[in-house]
Amino acid sequence: QVQLVESGGGLVQPGGSLRLSCVASRSISRIFTMGWYRQAPENQRELVAQITSVGSTMYSESVKGRFIISRDNAKNTVYLQMNSLKPEDTAVYYCKRSSVPPLWGQGTQVTVSS
Numbered sequence: 001q002v003q004l005v006e007s008g009g010g011l012v013q014p015g016g017s018l019r020l021s022c023v024a025s026r027s028i029s030r031i032f033t034m035g036w037y038r039q040a041p042e043n044q045r046e047l048v049a050q051i052t053s054v055g056s057t058m059y060s061e062s063v064k065g066r067f068i069i070s071r072d073n074a075k076n077t078v079y080l081q082m083n084s085l086k087p088e089d090t091a092v093y094y095c096k097r098s099s100v101p102p103l104w105g106q107g108t109q110v111t112v113s114s
Contacts (some may be wrong), residue, residue, distance in 0.1 A: 002026045002103060004095045008023075009108030012085055017111070020080040022095030022105055023025045027076055033098040038091035038096055045094065049080060063089075085112045 008020040022038065035050035049059045049069040057069050068081040078095060090112050097103040 004105035006108040
């Protein structure tokens with residue numbers, strides 16, 4: 001069974017950067033769109049960024065210009081480079097494979113605070 005494992009979260013000061021990784025236990029397959037979502041306390045889970053099998057990307061308005069999503073199919077890994085972090089970026093970040101049914105990772109905590 002394929003699993004997704006996120007890493008790279010932590011505590012960072014406002015304006016800082018973090019790079020999240022999502023590693024699949026087996027091939028993430030070139031046909032699936034992969035995405036990063038986040039959920040802050042008392043908020044719904046929201047889409048942050050996604051990347052298609054051919055490398056097309058999309059971002060939520062709140063992170064556009066600050067975050068970059070990428071994928072390395074040879075390493076079964078999807079990345080989220082987060083720059084110019086703000087306190088409102090604080091959340092648990094989840095990786096998702098857009099399959100049927102969808103596959104989620106367990107999440108990694110990102111805290112932006114001085």
